[in-house]
Amino acid sequence: MDPDGPVEATKWTIHGERVVDDTRRLRLSVASVELPDGVTFEQYVMRMPKAAMMVVLDNPGTSVLMMWRHRWIFDRWVWELPGGYVDPDEDPAITAAREVEEETGWRPRTSEPLASLQPNVGIADNENLLFLSRGAEYVGGDIDINEAERVAWVPLSSVRERIRKGEILGASSLVGLLHVIAFPPDAR
Known part of the structure; x- marks a missing residue:
């Protein structure tokens, strides 16, 4: 695999995030994820400040x-x-x-x-x-x-x-x- 070549075929697609909790130091959500082969699942996502x-x-x-x-x-x-x-x-x-x-x-x-x-x-x-x-x-x-x-x-x-x-x-x-x-x- 060429790391400098096209990568779109292996990119995961996010179909949205549902916020579960949102505070000053953390936003917790559940993302709807689709893999390149079509498999879908939900994944917890934490977003925090730098x-x-x-x-x-x-x-x-x-x-x-x-x-x-x-x-x-x-x-x-x-x-x-x-x-x-x-x-x-x-x-x-x-x-x-x-x-x-x-x-x-x-x-x-x-x-x-x-x-x-x-x-x-x-x-x-x-x-x-x-x-x-x-x-x-x-x-x-x-x-x-x-x-x-x-x-x-x-x-x-x-x-x-x-x-x-x-x-x-x-x-x-x-x-x-x-x-x-x-x-x-x-x-x-």
């Missing part, structure tokens, strides 16, 4: 700023990159930097696009935009107990083991961390 996260590396690029927090949905403590939902009409890079400062007390020195991903590609539209900062300045403030138990500079050399132990589970955190490990940013 989110922006930031990989903040320390000056030598050997540690990353992370938050240790409890995720109630699967009742686990995990390390995550700071980030949050993008406000309407807000630049995602601004969101990522704002969230880093609000959640950790560190102000990113730089901001550059790193990657974009859809964590639940089969049922959800919730684009996650990742940014990279090379360094940060501590500006203080209390850690919001609603956001994290603690904030720490985690050595990049420990990330693979933390993933293996299930301490890093979030798709965006995984993508961001594995990206900077696989493709180390040039020192500036």
Whole structure:
């Protein structure tokens, strides 16, 4: 199959969506889907706002700023990159930097696009935009107990083991961390 060739023959057709619930952070609907071979079915669809996260590396690029927090949905403590939902009409890079400062007390020195991903590609539209900062300045403030138990500079050399132990589970955190490990940013 040629990925650059015509694709219309394999495109799924959506015959409409019926909204089940619509809130500020989620619109849940049921879509009527038709496959290329004519089979039809209904599929739940979640539409959520964009989110922006930031990989903040320390000056030598050997540690990353992370938050240790409890995720109630699967009742686990995990390390995550700071980030949050993008406000309407807000630049995602601004969101990522704002969230880093609000959640950790560190102000990113730089901001550059790193990657974009859809964590639940089969049922959800919730684009996650990742940014990279090379360094940060501590500006203080209390850690919001609603956001994290603690904030720490985690050595990049420990990330693979933390993933293996299930301490890093979030798709965006995984993508961001594995990206900077696989493709180390040039020192500036």
